[in-house]
Amino acid sequence: MENNSYILMQRYELGRQLGKGTFAKVYYARSLITNQAVAIKVIDKEKIMKVGLMDQIKREISVMRLVRHPNIIHLYEVLATKTKIYFVIEYAKGGELFNKVAKGKLKEDVARKYFQQLINALDFCHSRGVYHRDIKPENLLLDENDNLKISDFGLSALAESKRQDGLLHTTCGTPAYVAPEVINRKGYDGVKADVWSCGVVLYVLLAGYLPFHDSNLMEMYRKIGKAEFRCPNWFSPEARRLLCKMLDPNPNTRISLAKVRDSSWFRRGPKSKEKEVAPAGTEVSSPSENNMAAEENEESGRPSNLNAFDIISLSDGFDLSGLFEKNPLNREARFTSREPARVIISKIEEMGKHLKLKVKKKDHGLLKMDRLEEGRKGFLSIDAEIFEITPTFHLVEVKKSNGDTLEYQKMLEDMRPALQEIVWVWQGEQEQTSQEQQQHEQEELPQNQPQL
Numbered sequence: 205m206e207n208n209s210y211i212l213m214q215r216y217e218l219g220r221q222l223g224k225g226t227f228a229k230v231y232y233a234r235s236l237i238t239n240q241a242v243a244i245k246v247i248d249k250e251k252i253m254k255v256g257l258m259d260q261i262k263r264e265i266s267v268m269r270l271v272r273h274p275n276i277i278h279l280y281e282v283l284a285t286k287t288k289i290y291f292v293i294e295y296a297k298g299g300e301l302f303n304k305v306a307k308g309k310l311k312e313d314v315a316r317k318y319f320q321q322l323i324n325a326l327d328f329c330h331s332r333g334v335y336h337r338d339i340k341p342e343n344l345l346l347d348e349n350d351n352l353k354i355s356d357f358g359l360s361a362l363a364e365s366k367r368q369d370g371l372l373h374t375t376c377g378t379p380a381y382v383a384p385e386v387i388n389r390k391g392y393d394g395v396k397a398d399v400w401s402c403g404v405v406l407y408v409l410l411a412g413y414l415p416f417h418d419s420n421l422m423e424m425y426r427k428i429g430k431a432e433f434r435c436p437n438w439f440s441p442e443a444r445r446l447l448c449k450m451l452d453p454n455p456n457t458r459i460s461l462a463k464v465r466d467s468s469w470f471r472r473g474p475k476s477k478e479k480e481v482a483p484a485g486t487e488v489s490s491p492s493e494n495n496m497a498a499e500e501n502e503e504s505g506r507p508s509n510l511n512a513f514d515i516i517s518l519s520d521g522f523d524l525s526g527l528f529e530k531n532p533l534n535r536e537a538r539f540t541s542r543e544p545a546r547v548i549i550s551k552i553e554e555m556g557k558h559l560k561l562k563v564k565k566k567d568h569g570l571l572k573m574d575r576l577e578e579g580r581k582g583f584l585s586i587d588a589e590i591f592e593i594t595p596t597f598h599l600v601e602v603k604k605s606n607g608d609t610l611e612y613q614k615m616l617e618d619m620r621p622a623l624q625e626i627v628w629v630w631q632g633e634q635e636q637t638s639q640e641q642q643q644h645e646q647e648e649l650p651q652n653q654p655q656l
């Protein structure tokens with residue numbers, strides 16, 4: 205298979221081998237339908253069943269489905285035959301970050317960029333109850349734009365697999381990168397263990413070699429247990445400070461990811477521009493048809509008009525959005541207002557100031573609200589679009605155009621009271637409640653594992 209091309213299920217043409225893991229080989233491939241370049245991870249079913257790893261593979265699938273982020277390798281689909289499982293995943297053209305470091309240490313600004321992307325993606329995973337548990341440069345890939353992509357969720361754990369003490373109990377990871385509490389097998393907190401591994405990665409990026417290294421494995425474990433490492437003289441004082449806090453042998457006092465993101469070293473230099481790297485199919489929403497209609501509206505500066513179809517589809521009883529939207533959390537919020545457009549605009553501007561959002565007025569009654577601080581999935585950006593039904597009756601649609609969905613949900617909650625004075629009715633309040641109940645009922649049913 206290495207040299208000849210091979211057609212998989214009449215859908216993918218497999219090419220050269222990209223890499224090899226313990227139970228899998230990864231190939232470059234191209235979709236015969238869309239011509240898109242992808243990577244395909246081929247897993248031998250028999251091998252993994254022999255060592256009882258089928259559950260781990262199923263977990264990798266659930267985890268990859270759960271975490272969609274510009275800095276995490278995207279799982280497109282899973283195919284299976286009698287003997288093999290195929291993960292069709294995003295292709296990272298730049299290969300492993302490890303190869304860059306193997307050539308020597310990185311400049312501080314370059315290391316910072318990768319580190320920022322790593323921490324943002326991991327913080328996002330943690331917010332969804334997922335820990336990676338095997339963070340190391342070999343599992344950090346680069347795309348064609350030199351953006352970092354976390355791969356290999358084979359060892360990741362979901363919050364559900366915690367024991368009653370709330371700690372994880374499987375020893376996993378790669379010796380040089382694992383936290384002392386993981387080695388001690390006393391049970392560990394996946395979040396804190398990932399922070400340690402990121403500390404080791406940061407050290408490796410800046411130094412070009414490992415912080416804990418010894419030809420004798422026991423000696424290496426001893427050094428890890430005591431966090432016995434030395435920073436080379438080219439490390440800046442801020443980088444040293446941050447490393448000492450991340451490589452704290454006591455998980456209880458070890459720095460949190462939120463504090464890492466707040467540290468002066470992390471915040472210095474150019475920030476990761478996630479807005480530019482978000483690939484198609486992430487949670488970043490695309491312009492709605494209403495936006496497009498607004499673009500066609502020649503009279504700029506004024507709110508867009510709604511046609512009868514828009515009004516029907518926006519009204520509760522005829523709301524068809526559920527048919528199209530995959531993620532109910534991501535959905536837009538709408539309210540009607542009996543105020544004129546200028547009053548609505550000035551209220552939104554006032555609210556923006558209060559909530560520390562930069563509000564920009566665009567054409568056709570569109571307001572863009574950007575958060576000044578970077579969130580876990582880039583900068584949160586929210587659009588509010590005002591549609592005129594009559595000069596004193598408007599519909600306002602609020603939706604996320606960039607950033608993390610949970611941060612967006614939280615911001616929406618803060619916006620509601622701030623807009624109270626101009627809101628006549630929030631649309632879909634009743635409907636949303638019944639949907640939430642349905643969703644809750646579904647969550648209580650046993651989850652179907654993918655059939656392999």
Ligand code: AMP
Nearest residue numbers: 222223224225228230243294295296356
């Ligand atoms: P894994 O089994 O996920 O550890 O993958 C083994 C190796 O295959 C990695 O270390 C990479 O060199 C390569 N690889 C894995 N996934 C991809 C990908 N999505 N794009 C490019 N190379 C990959």
